[in-house]
Amino acid sequence: MPHGFDKLLHHEPEAESPPAPPRRLSTQSRYHLHVRQQPIAARACGAGDRDRRPVDPPPIVQILLNDFDSNSQEDNDILQDPRFTVGCLLFPVSPQSPWSEPTESDTGDLDQDREKDREKDRDTDGVARTDDPFSTPLLSGKAFMSPFYVEADPDPNSAPPHPSSINDPRLSSPSNAYNHPSARLHQPATFFIFADLSIRSAGLYRLQFRLMNWGSVEDTGQSMPILAEAWSDPFRVYPAKDFPGMRDSSILAEGLKELGFVELKTRGHGKGKGKKRR
Template sequence: MPHGMDNLLHHEPASSPSPPPRRPSTHSRYHLHVRQQPIAARACGAGDRDRRPVDPPPIVQILLTDFDAESQDDRDILEDPRFTVGCLLFPVSDSSPHIPTPEDLPPEGEDGVARADDTFSTPLLSGKAFMSPFFVNADPDPNSAPTHPSYENENPPSPGLQPNLRNASKLHQPATFFIFADLSIRTAGLYRLQFRLMNWGSVEDTGQSMPILAEAWSDPFRVYPAKDFPGMRDSSILAEGLKELGFVELKTRGKGKGKGRKRE
């Protein structure tokens, strides 16, 4: 893990009672899409040996405004190995599983850039919380693939709003994924994951602080005590395809081998 990266997720409790409000990234062309949502997990123990991965493993995808699959420049962006996505864990209320307010989130500097010394702590989350990109020349599950957004001469939407999607062929379209196959949570409860896209190249090229290029939230998902966990689900077509394409860290379960199917 690059120096200072771990501090983005694991910090001492906040010393300021009212952190400044977050500011939207100026890099509006970048978007993150949670391609595979987490659904459930079994709470793991305090030691590193008791690992109970979130199921199914969250899979996040980069989308680019007005992406052109025929453009080498756009393909070069997707293939940039310096991208990384970090993951933060937030408990939410059972009665109101809302996205946390700005007061719930890590503070930022005056220029809207997340700092390596931000004051925030997520001690319940363990495993690989930062993932490198996994690029594929053709999406392994085009039927579930999102279309890249297009604003069609409109102003970019406010943060949190879904951009308009253009109708474009998704067959044989390249894609870049961040696959969180090794996340565990220590305590039962209801949670959301926040994903943040960054690029170490901006630090190497300019020497400035690393900006957050895009953010996305998972749906709320339940972490169960061991006795209540309903079991692991069958792997998705997307997960099986990504493993076949070389992401060996994914542990897949063929049809009918998962235990977490719907109960009557």
């Protein structure tokens, strides 16, 4: 009998091949930014570096991954990548950008009394005004932050779940075990903590956060892509006389400082500096 015919005559079905692994989104599309601690207020600071009035509470941004698996070494390596950075930009909540220089028609309409008032304000408190064509940049301090990785989230009760690419309503239900805070008691997390941001002019603002990885420049030689973005809620910057005072530190901020982020200045209940909140 020719070689191989016995298999044709006595055919045995082959074992079924294992199903293909579920398709995972591309690495770049997995990234998300979540503003874990929103800025609420700030006192307008002067133009000098010594007059720092940090945004309160300090914005804290967290990186989230689609379909994150805490048991996956690859996912944990992503969270611990030191090449991540988040940049912060300041935007006014108004139709006109505060750092744009006034036009000739605008300056021509200013009378001498208004000009004297602005000069008097600059001389007395050193705050850069939005209508001052020679003002310094409104946002000062550390606007780019490196990642701060922790093995367990210090405030699991407020920890957000990582997004899921599975469209199953049962998985997004509050009764699902993954969405319960106890399931995230020992969840690793990576934060970007903006503890040194100051704003030089009173007004209503929002912050935009952009996630980048400078390692992509080294690996590909191309320009650094923006991997994810997030916006803060609007918050108000007050003149010195109207600032309501600093707030007590959150559980998250206190926990991050205890875990080693020493740049955070925490404040206990009733010990915040400044005027008492109304």
